Amino acid sequence: AEANARAEAARVEAEKAAAAKQAAPRFTEFIAEHTVVAGENLSFISQKYYGTQANFRLIYEANRDVIGDNMNLIRPGQKLRIPKL
Numbered sequence: 588a589e590a591n592a593r594a595e596a597a598r599v600e601a602e603k604a605a606a607a608k609q610a611a612p613r614f615t616e617f618i619a620e621h622t623v624v625a626g627e628n629l630s631f632i633s634q635k636y637y638g639t640q641a642n643f644r645l646i647y648e649a650n651r652d653v654i655g656d657n658m659n660l661i662r663p664g665q666k667l668r669i670p671k672l
Contacts, residue, residue, distance in 0.1 A: 614649040616671040623665045629658060636669045645670055 621632055629643035647658040649670040654661055661667075 614645075614668070614670040617649070617668045618671050619669040621667045621669055623661050623663050623667060625663045627661065627663075629661065632667065632669070637672065642672070645672070 619636060621636070623632075629646050630640040633643040633646055634640045644658070646667060646669060647654060650665075650667045653665055653667060
C-alpha cells in the first residue's frame with residue numbers, strides 16, 4: 588500500500604510538472620508583429636522575417652492561440668507575433 592501511495596504521489600507530481608511546462612510560454616521574445624493579408628501563408632511569412640520558409644512551424648506554435656488547431660488556416664487581419672530565433 589505504501590508503494591502504491593508513493594507511486595500515486597509521483598504520478599501527481601509528474602502531472603503538475605507537465606502542466607506547468609505546458610503553461611509556460613515557450614516564446615518570450617518577438618522580433619515583429621505581422622498582420623496577415625490575403626494570399627499569405629505561414630511559409631511566406633517565415634520567408635519574409637527569417638529568409639527561409641523552414642520556420643513556419645515556429646510562427647504557428649507562437650501563435651496557436653490566434654490561429655487555432657489548423658496551421659493552414661490563417662485569415663487576413665490576424666495579428667501574429669514573430670518569435671526571435
